[in-house]
Amino acid sequence: MTKNINKAAEKFEQWQPNNEQESFLTINTLECHTGGEPLRIITSGFPALKGNTILEKRDYCKKNHDDLRRALMFEPRGHADMYGAIITDAELDDSHFGAIFIHNEGYSTMCGHAVIALTKTAVESGVVARTGDVTKVVIDVPCGQIHALAYSDNDVVKKVSFQCVPSFVYIKDQKIEVDGIGSVQFDIAYGGAFYAYVQASSLGLSLVAEQQEKLIDYGRKIKKAIMNSSAPELTISHPTTPELSFLYGVIFIDDSPNKDVHSRNVCIFADGELDRSPTGSGVSGRIALHYANQQVALDESIIIESILASPFSVRAIEALTFAGVDAVIPEVTGDAYVCGKAQWLINSQDPLKDGFLLR
Numbered sequence: 086m087t088k089n090i091n092k093a094a095e096k097f098e099q100w101q102p103n104n105e106q107e108s109f110l111t112i113n114t115l116e117c118h119t120g121g122e123p124l125r126i127i128t129s130g131f132p133a134l135k136g137n138t139i140l141e142k143r144d145y146c147k148k149n150h151d152d153l154r155r156a157l158m159f160e161p162r163g164h165a166d167m168y169g170a171i172i173t174d175a176e177l178d179d180s181h182f183g184a185i186f187i188h189n190e191g192y193s194t195m196c197g198h199a200v201i202a203l204t205k206t207a208v209e210s211g212v213v214a215r216t217g218d219v220t221k222v223v224i225d226v227p228c229g230q231i232h233a234l235a236y237s238d239n240d241v242v243k244k245v246s247f248q249c250v251p252s253f254v255y256i257k258d259q260k261i262e263v264d265g266i267g268s269v270q271f272d273i274a275y276g277g278a279f280y281a282y283v284q285a286s287s288l289g290l291s292l293v294a295e296q297q298e299k300l301i302d303y304g305r306k307i308k309k310a311i312m313n314s315s316a317p318e319l320t321i322s323h324p325t326t327p328e329l330s331f332l333y334g335v336i337f338i339d340d341s342p343n344k345d346v347h348s349r350n351v352c353i354f355a356d357g358e359l360d361r362s363p364t365g366s367g368v369s370g371r372i373a374l375h376y377a378n379q380q381v382a383l384d385e386s387i388i389i390e391s392i393l394a395s396p397f398s399v400r401a402i403e404a405l406t407f408a409g410v411d412a413v414i415p416e417v418t419g420d421a422y423v424c425g426k427a428q429w430l431i432n433s434q435d436p437l438k439d440g441f442l443l444r
Contacts, residue, residue, distance in 0.1 A: 102430060102432075107434055108432070108433040109433075110153075110430070110433075111428060111429070111430055111431075112127060112129070112130035112131055112153070112157065112428075112429045113127075113130055113427070113428050114126060114157075114169075114428075115128055115425075115426055116424050116426065117202040117205075117424060118202070118361075118424055119198035119199070119201045119202045119362050119422075120362030120363060120391050120393065120395030120397070121361030121362060121391065121393045122198045122360055122361040122362035123166070123168050123361075124169065124198065124202040124203075124421075125157060125158075125163070125167065125168065125169040126169070126170050126172065126202070126203065126206065127157070127169060127171050130429075132150055134146050134150075134171070134173055134185070137176070138176050139183050139184075139185065139227050140227055140326075140328055142173050143185045146185060147191065151191075152439045153431070154169075154187045154191070154192075155439050156431050157169055157187070157429065157440075158187060158188060158189055158440070159189070159440025159441055160440055160441055162429050163440070164442075165189055165357070165442050165444055166189070166358045166359060166361075168186070168198075168199065168358075169188070170184045171187060173185060173225075175225050176225040176230075177223075177225055179223060180223045180230055181207065181212065181222055182207070182225070183224065184200075184224055184226050185226075185227065186226070188355045189356050189358055189442065192227070193333065193355075194227045194328075194329050194333065195226055195227065195228040195276070195277025195278050195365075196277075197276075197277070197362075197366050197367075197368070197397070198360070198365050198421075200231055200245075200247045201233075201247065201417075201420070202421035203222075203224060204222045204224070204235050205420075205421045205423075206421075206423065207222050207235075208222065208235040208237065208242050209240065209241070213235075215237060217237075218237050219234055219235070220234070220235045221233070221234055221235075227328070228250050228277040228329055229277075230250075231247055231250070232247065233245055233248075234246045234247070243420065244418060244420045245419065245420065246416055247416070248414055248415070248416050249276055249277055249365070249369040249414065250276075250277050250414075251405060251412035252276040252370055252373040252412055252415050253275050253373050253407060254272065254273075254373055254374055254377045254411075255279060256319070257272045258270065261310050261311060261314060261316075261319075262310070263307055264306065265306060266306055266307070269288065270283070270284070270287060271283045271307070271311075271335075273311075273319075273332070274370035274371065274373050275370055276366040276367060276368070276369025276370030276373065276415060277369060278329070278334070279321050279323075279370075280334050280354075280364075280367055281307060281311055281332060282374065283307065283337050284337075284338055284339070285339040285351070286339055290303065290339075291339070292339045292392055293392065294392055300351055300359065301353055301357045303335075304334070304352075304353025304354075305353065307335045312331075324407070325408050333366075334352050334353055334360075334364075334367070335352070335353050336351070336352045336367045336371070337352075337353075338350060341390055341394075343390065346388045346389070346390050347387035347388050348387075348389055348390075349389070349390050349391070349394075350367055350368065350389050350390070352364040357444075360391065361392065362391050362395055362397070363389045363390055363391045368399040368417055369417060371389065372399045372400065372401050372413065372415045373401070373412065375401075381400075383401055383402065384401070384402060385401075386398050386400040387400070395419075399416065399417045399418075400415070401414065402416045
């Protein structure tokens with residue numbers, strides 16, 4: 086019986102699309118995760134994106150190829166919490182390549198977990214030539230240029246550090262009434278994207294997997310309440326780039342049960358996605374908050390973990406003024422793993438070719 090099953094499996098593997106009878110678009114991807122958060126890196130098959138800047142390319146993708154974003158992020162090829170990166174040419178002369186981040190709702194401005202996975206795979210695949218034990222990788226993303234360092238042991242990148250864009254506190258000690266929750270106290274900070282930061286214990290929440298549905302529900306309600314508020318102080322405006330002026334997610338904060346870990350993050354972003362990692366842009370905003378509150382000094386590292394207890398180390402390496410705002414440059418360190426390579430077929434005759442989501 087085993088021999089027959091193996092022969093059958095070999096036959097299945099020989100299946101090829103019949104392009105004479107059906108029309109297929111083939112897209113290849115490299116599948117990774119950083120701290121448990123997926124990253125689907127699109128390596129070939131995606132149409133070329135027009136534009137001179139990453140923001141222009143992102144806008145072109147949104148207007149012309151958003152069906153492919155949905156097809157790759159949604160079921161049956163993805164799921165409600167899938168995340169991806171479209172590789173582009175570099176925008177700046179001293180960058181190696183560009184990346185556009187995609188998810189269930191649309192497009193991110195910054196993604197730290199993606200930067201970590203992209204840096205690792207860029208060095209291991211030879212996109213960026215290895216320069217000994219430490220290799221610098223420079224990536225253009227929607228919020229700006231990101232500088233990363235890949236730390237290798239022989240041919241394997243064991244960890245990655247990246248410097249985020251200038252990160253800053255936007256507003257502190259705000260309160261808002263949220264339907265079904267009550268009064269919620271929060272801060273808003275920017276770490277490549279804007280987040281509202283909420284103490285989980287103040288709402289009776291625990292940052293454990295068993296409460297994931299409640300965390301998603303609360304995160305969506307709080308985000309909606311802040312975005313729909315008519316209070317002028319809650320109108321988000323990035324100081325230099327209007328395209329970045331929106332609330333991306335809500336981050337719940339609590340103590341960690343683990344020794345030597347500063348705290349735990351659970352980020353609810355986009356349309357109710359729960360980040361499995363500590364959230365690279367989220368911890369960048371948090372270190373800006375801690376520094377502004379004089380809770381950490383420059384170069385003082387803290388470890389922030391995710392709902393899975395996967396850790397990122399973060400520190401503020403420089404204080405500066407950015408567009409008239411007090412800011413810091415965060416450095417975030419984590420690791421990533423490659424978990425697969427895939428080839429996705431999009432059949433023009435498939436009525437569900439653009440994907441769907443069931444929660």
